[in-house]
Amino acid sequence: MAKIKPPRMKIDRKITPDKIFKVKVRFEHPSFTGLGQVDTETMPAFNRAVPVSFMRNMLVYYGDDLVSRFSMTSAIADSPLFAFKLKATKEAPVKVVFVDNAGERWETSKDVKFS
C-alpha cells in the first residue's frame, strides 16, 4: 500500500484584496474500497479483501472561519489534487485539514498576504 505523505499547498503569488485567488492542495494518501475480485464465477464477484482506506473529510479554513467542507468516499482517487478558489477578503492563513476513515488527521496551511 502506498505511503502517506503530509499534504502540500500552493496559493497564487500575487493576491489582490477582494479578488479571487486559487488554492491547490496535494495529499499523497491511498484510497481503497477494500474490495477484491476473487471469485469470478458468481455475482456479485467481490469480497472484502483489505481494510477500507480513504479520506473522509477535507475542511478548509480561511483565518478562523470554516469556509468549505469536502465530504468524500472510497471512490476518491489515490493521492488527489484539489484546486479551488477563494475570495481574498483578509490577510490570514488558509488552512486545510484532512481526516481519513481511521480518524487520523493532517493539516497544511499558507499565509495569504496582499501584494
Place this chain on the structure above:
Amino acid sequence: MKTVPPVNLLAALFAALLASASASAEVSVEAFEIEGLISPASPKALTAELEAALEVRVVDLNLKNTESGWPVLSVEFDSGKVSADDIAKAISGIEDPAGHKYQVHTGPPVSNAEYSDEEIAAMAKLGPPPPAIVPLTNPNQPTAESIAQGKILFDGYCTTCHGLDGGGQGPAAHGITTFPRQLWVWNNAPESADGYLFWFITNGRNEMPPWGVILSESERWDVINYIKTLEKP
C-alpha cells in the same frame, strides 16, 4: 515362562507408541477471517503455502456470504502440534502472487472511526451527513403485472440515462459527470436492498432527479420490481 522375541517386543512398543499418539491427537477446526485475498490467484496460493508451511489441512475457504463480509478460511489441525497462533503467524508470512501479504483480520468489519469534534462542528455548519436509509419492504409483490408496469415506467423515465438494458449507457449518459449506475447489478437483489433502492429513486442524487415528486409510491415499487429482473447484457 514364555519369552518374547526382541523383534516382536519392538513392534509391540512401536504400536503402543502409535496408539498413545493417536489417542492424544486432538483434531480441531478453526475459522480465520482473511485479509489480502484480492485476486483470483489468491485462494490457491494461500491454501497451498499454508499446507506446505504447517501440518494442517484447509477444509474450506468461504469467499461469499460470510457474516462479516471477510472471506473465512477453515483450517483443520492437531492442537497438540499446532496452535491457532501458529497458523495466524504462518498466514501473515505468506505473500500472494500479486505481492500482497495475507493477514488474519481482527477488529470490526469496516474501519470507520468516530467523528472528531472538529468534523462534527464542520458538518453542523456546512451540511448534515447523508441521511440514514431506512429498511423497507416492497408492498408490491413482483408479479408479472407489477413488473410489466415497472417496465413501462422504466422505459419512459429511466432509459434516457440508464439505457434500455440498464447498462448505464442511455443517450443522455455522455453528458453526465457522474456515470449512470449499471442497474443490472440489482438483478435478483434481496429484500434488504429495497429500502436503499426506494430511497435513491425517491430522493435522487447528483444528476439523478428525485423521482418521488413525479412517480407515486406504488409506481416506484413497480420500477424496483422491474430493475430486479434486469440481466447483465
